[in-house]
Amino acid sequence: MSKLSRTVGFSIALTLAITLSGCATDVIRIERAGTMTDAARSATDATRVLMADVQSENRKALIDLVAVDPNCRLPTPLIAQGETGNNETICRKGSRQENDFQLPRLTRQDFGPSLAVIDGLVTYFDAVDAIVTREPTDLAGKLLGAQATLDAVAANLGSIAGQEDVKLPALTDDQKGAVEDTLSLLNEIIDESARVDDLRDVEIQLDQAAFAKDIDRLSRINQRWLLVMDVQIDNRLTLIESRLPRIPAQQFDQRHRFAAQQMTLIERQEALPELAIALSKTVGTLRETHRDYQGLLFGDDRLLTLDEKRKAAAITRTRLRRALGHLAAIARVF
Secondary structure, three states: OOOOOOOHHHHHHHHHHHHOOOOOHHHHHOOOOOOHHHHHHHHHHHHHHHHHHHHHHHHHHHHHHHHHHOOOOEEEEEEOOOOOOOOOOEEEOOOOOOOOOOOOOOOHHHHHHHHHHHHHHHHHHHHHHHHHHOOOOHHHHHHOOOHHHHHHHHHOEEEEEEEHHHOOOOOHHHHHHHHHHHHHHHHHHHHHHHHHHHHHHHHOOHHHHHHHHHHHHHHHHHHHHHHHHHHHHHHHHHHHHHHHHHHOOHHHHHHHHHHHHHHHHHHHHHHHHHHHHHHHHHHHHHHHHHHHHHHHHHOOOHHHOOHHHHHHHHHHHHHHHHHHHHHHHHHOOO
């Protein structure tokens, strides 16, 4: 690949200047304990658990809906808005009318590629960090693990395993591009590291514009599934608000079930903006991390001493771990 332009990461230069002034030097830990890949996996696993719970709640709500109205059909019931015909209470039995809407489903296909790409990029950064700091670690398992995660997503672009008899729409171009590009990155570093005895001899270069494009793709993927979740919550709240008053007071169990669903939805809608902020911060930090390592490998910062590079890399690792830790914390309490 061609050499990158000699760009300098301003934030790294500024932070490094403060660090080397003396007062902050003692508090920086250069060792690689608590790796970026561990933080990434913790964050994305917590988000996967959250999404699985959201899917489970949605499944229960859809089953309740079909149970109370025989007009409703899985997997995406057509909700009637406005005037209804005979025997039409919640779902439209006849042709779709202007304000009717289908209750959406949030699937693994919406958020899975986003989380896989985050895992893959952080694994890539961990390998680059080993090169910058000249502290090669055994990254083979992590690289191959991230590769397997992305391979699984890439191999199922049109459907999701385990969803029997349900053919889901194909992944968007953004999802395909982000997964394939990140997989290409990992394949390249795995191939290169296999050819040399010391990982520090691997010269990793990535076109700045291409990387920025992939980070933009990741942002759009995140926005897409956050939007799907928001629309899903809105529509289900509308449905419950229209259904709950119609359930007789004597049917306490049914009223209780719908009210519990309503409260869960309200709480999640209130927390959704904070999850969006955490995801946005994570993507922004991935962008900054790439810029910082590029400066240390190919920019003016390459002239720093090894000790200075290790201090700068430690700052970068800490910042990325904090962003990932924030995402994990939000996902766990969502």
